[in-house]
Amino acid sequence: MTRWSRVVVAVDGPAGSGKSSVSRAAARALGYEFLDTGAAYRALAWLGLDRGIDFDDEDAIVSLLDELGDGISTDPDDLRVTIGGTDVTEDIRQPRVSKVVSAVARVPEVRTRLNEGFRSRLNAPGRPGIVAEGRDITTVVAPDAPVRVLLTADEGVRIQRRRAELTDQSAADVARSVTDRDRKDSKVVDFMTAAEGVTTLDSTDLSFDETVDAMVALVRSAAPS
């Protein structure tokens, strides 16, 4: 059992389920920090593209980890991602990064090293709590967190939500990118079934605000301030 120095809220779920936006809004409402673990995998993928590596070469991917640094802010009101002083906050969300990020995420050494960093961020001094979202937070990074949530929604709804963001892509391309990444990611981590002790929050029929309120209520009932 890890002795967490503060309230840790672990949130997992598939692409487009609302993990980042809902967790960030919940962290704001709770006065907590927010850790988007996907941003670390995206930053590593962005670095690989920038260095022109072969994404089938696991050693090449691992060799970039030292260069990655720890440039992910956890302030829900000022989320920046930097690599060696370069601001990549927007760039890491590009479709060209989404296309290769799963290749990075399937490398065991990458997961081990990034998870070590995530755990130290969770336990770092700061606000009274931190909400961390990704794919394996409830199962690998913080399986003993006091609050563990699997945030999901019907695949069609998740695709629609993603489409509303990626307006410059065809519906077919968005649908394919969501389902392809879900398929590749689920080979590495099971984020579609709630593990023992994890609460499933299905937002298919919930508004954004209703979903945030539900997550905040879960935290407040499990970790009354």
Ligand SMILES: Nc1ncnc2c1ncn2[C@@H]1O[C@H](COP(=O)(O)OP(=O)(O)O)[C@@H](O)[C@H]1O
């Ligand atoms: N319950 C909801 N109802 C409507 N839109 C939502 C809901 N939850 C999230 N969204 C929207 O769906 C999109 C994808 O959410 P995001 O947080 O990026 O998902 P994820 O991080 O799981 O991929 C965002 O535009 C977000 O505002």
Ligand SMILES: Nc1ccn([C@@H]2O[C@H](COP(=O)(O)OP(=O)(O)O)[C@@H](O)[C@H]2O)c(=O)n1
């Ligand atoms: N804890 C995590 C977080 C992300 N990831 C990987 O990083 C990718 C991008 O994560 P993300 O959270 O930005 O993706 P979305 O769900 O926001 O679309 C995922 O598709 C996974 O391949 C992971 O393997 N483990």
